[in-house]
Amino acid sequence: MNDWWRGSVTYQVYPRSFQDSNGDGVGDLRGIASRLKYIAGLGVDAVWLSPVFTSPMADMGYDVSDYTDIDPLFGDLKDFDLLVSKAHEQGLKVIIDQVLSHSSDQHPFFVESRQSRDNPKADWYVWADARPDGSPPNNWASVFGGSAWEWDGHRKQYYLHNFLTSQPDFNFHNPDVQDWLLGTMRFWLERGVDGFRLDTVNFYVHDRKLRNNPARKGEAQVNPYEMQIHKFSKTQPENLDFLSRIRELTDEFGASTVGEVGDSTRAVEIMAEYTAGDSRLHQAYSFDMLGPEFTPKHFRTRIERFFRIAPDGWPTWAFSNHDVIRHLTRWQDYGADQDSLAKLTAAMLLSFPGSVCLYQGEELGQTETDLEFEELTDPPGIRFWPDYKGRDGCRTPMVWDGNSSTSGGFSEGKPWLPVKPPQLARNVAAQEEDAQSVLHFYRQMLAFRSGRSELNGRDVAKFYNRPNPVLMFQRGGLICVFNLSRDEVSLNLPPSSRQQIVGPHQAASVNGRRVELGPNGFAFIETDA
Known part of the structure; x- marks a missing residue:
C-alpha cells in the first residue's frame, strides 16, 4: 500500500x-x-x-x-x-x-441553474421555495453571518450558501x-x-x-x-x-x-x-x-x-x-x-x-x-x-x-x-x-522526527498523569515531556535503567529519575520503561 x-x-x-x-x-x-x-x-x-x-x-x-x-x-x-x-x-x-462543497456564483453551472427550474443544471445547486410569508425555508445560518439562504428574484426561490452569498452550495444528492x-x-x-x-x-x-x-x-x-x-x-x-x-x-x-x-x-x-x-x-x-x-x-x-x-x-x-x-x-x-x-x-x-x-x-x-x-x-x-x-x-x-x-x-x-x-x-x-x-x-x-521511528510511525502515545502545566507521553522508547508555562517545574520520570536526553531540547536536565524543566522547557528522553 x-x-x-x-x-x-x-x-x-x-x-x-x-x-x-x-x-x-x-x-x-x-x-x-x-x-x-x-x-x-x-x-x-x-x-x-x-x-x-x-x-x-x-x-x-x-x-x-x-x-x-x-x-x-x-x-x-x-x-x-x-x-x-x-x-x-x-x-x-x-x-x-x-x-467541492460550493462554487462561485459566476461558475457557468450556477449561471445556468438560476435561469429556470427545468434547465439541465437546475438541480445542481440547493434550491428551495420560500415559506408562505416569504422567509427562508429554515433557520440555517451562514458561517460568514446571516441566513444561509439567499433569494433569487429570477427563479423565485432561495439557494443555499454556507459561506458568502456568492458561494452557492452544490447539491450532492x-x-x-x-x-x-x-x-x-x-x-x-x-x-x-x-x-x-x-x-x-x-x-x-x-x-x-x-x-x-x-x-x-x-x-x-x-x-x-x-x-x-x-x-x-x-x-x-x-x-x-x-x-x-x-x-x-x-x-x-x-x-x-x-x-x-x-x-x-x-x-x-x-x-x-x-x-x-x-x-x-x-x-x-x-x-x-x-x-x-x-x-x-x-x-x-x-x-x-x-x-x-x-x-x-x-x-x-x-x-x-x-x-x-x-x-x-x-x-x-x-x-x-x-x-x-x-x-x-x-x-x-x-x-x-x-x-x-x-x-x-x-x-x-x-x-x-x-x-x-x-x-x-x-x-x-x-x-x-x-x-x-x-x-x-x-x-x-x-x-x-x-x-x-x-x-x-x-x-x-x-x-x-x-x-x-x-x-x-x-x-x-x-x-x-x-x-x-x-x-x-x-x-x-x-x-529528529524523521530519524526516530517512534515519532513518524504508528506508535500511539501513552500519556502519563502529571500535574498541570506538564504534558508527558511515551512513544515507543521515547518519553516526550513539555512544560506549557513560564514557570520552572520538576517531576519524576517512570522507573528505567536508561534515561538520557536525546535530540532537540530546551531548558531541561535529567538527574536520575528527576527531570527539571525551565520556562517552556522540553526534552525527549530515551527509556526502556
Whole structure:
C-alpha cells in the first residue's frame, strides 16, 4: 500500500502571500517554484497549495469559477505543471486545495441553474421555495453571518450558501454533481498532484428535508452561526458514501486526502468517523488545536479520544493555518518569550501521533499582523469588525529578508496585504545567520522526527498523569515531556535503567529519575520503561 502520508509533515503555502515573481504585489506559482528548495530544506514531505483555480476572488479563491484552470493572478497551467515537476525533483509531494462543497456564483453551472427550474443544471445547486410569508425555508445560518439562504428574484426561490452569498452550495444528492466533481479531481491527478486537502469536507451533503437546526445553549456570540447545533445543515450520513468514492479515485493514483472538518462541538468524533477503515479519507484535521486552549488536558484528550474512537484512523494535527490567529499570538500568555514558545510548540506538534501540517511563517516564529480596518480584505473581518478582525492578520506576506522597500523580499511592488515591522524583523535571511533561531530549530526538530521511528510511525502515545502545566507521553522508547508555562517545574520520570536526553531540547536536565524543566522547557528522553 502506498502510505507515504502516514506520519508525513506538510507545509502549507498561501499562494497570494508566499512569493511574487512579477511585481504585482500578489504571490504566484512561479514565485512558489523559486522557493521550493527552501521548503524542501526544512525537511518536510509535502507542500499544500491553497486554491489557485480561476476565481473572482470574493473569498480569496475559495469561490471557484473554473475547476480545471489556473487563475491568471497566479499564472497558468504551464506554470502549475512546472511547479509540480520542480517539487517532485526536490522530493516534495504536492497537495492542492479542493473546494467541492460550493462554487462561485459566476461558475457557468450556477449561471445556468438560476435561469429556470427545468434547465439541465437546475438541480445542481440547493434550491428551495420560500415559506408562505416569504422567509427562508429554515433557520440555517451562514458561517460568514446571516441566513444561509439567499433569494433569487429570477427563479423565485432561495439557494443555499454556507459561506458568502456568492458561494452557492452544490447539491450532492444529485449523482451527476458527484460524478462531475470527481472528474475535476481526476484532471489534477492526471497532471501529477499527489493529494488533496478537502475544504469543509463535512459540508457536502445537506438534509433533504431541510429541517431546522436546534439551538446551542449558551450566551450570544459575535457570529450567530455558533448559536446553533448544525445537526441538519452539514455532517450528514450520506457524506460517507461520497468520501468512499473519493478514496477509490485517489487510491487509483496512490494519492492522499486530508479533510478539513469544520465543527465546534464534535470535531474529533467526525475526524475519527471520516478516517476509520480504508474506504474513507486517508487523514482528517479539525480546528480543535487551532483555538485558544493551551493546556496539557486539552491536547491529551483530543489525541486520546481520536485513537479510542478510530484506532485504525489517521489524524493530521496543526497549530496554525490561513483561517485562524497564528498560534504564537493565541498562546502568547504562556510563553517565556516568543522564541521559547515557538520552539516548545514545534517540539510538541512534531511529536504528536499522526501527521502534521505546518503553516508558512510559523518556522520563523511569526505572530499575527495587527491591521487597520481600511487594510482588511477578508469579508467576515469587515462584517464583524472590531469584535472579529477576520483572517487577514495570518495571511500577510512571507518575509524573506529585512528589506522594507521590497516588502521583505516578497515583492518589488506594493503587497496585497502590508508587511509590518514586527513581521519584517523575523525574516528568513536573518534567521539563517543565527544558529539559535526558530528556523534552525524547526529544521533540527524535523530531522529528529524523521530519524526516530517512534515519532513518524504508528506508535500511539501513552500519556502519563502529571500535574498541570506538564504534558508527558511515551512513544515507543521515547518519553516526550513539555512544560506549557513560564514557570520552572520538576517531576519524576517512570522507573528505567536508561534515561538520557536525546535530540532537540530546551531548558531541561535529567538527574536520575528527576527531570527539571525551565520556562517552556522540553526534552525527549530515551527509556526502556
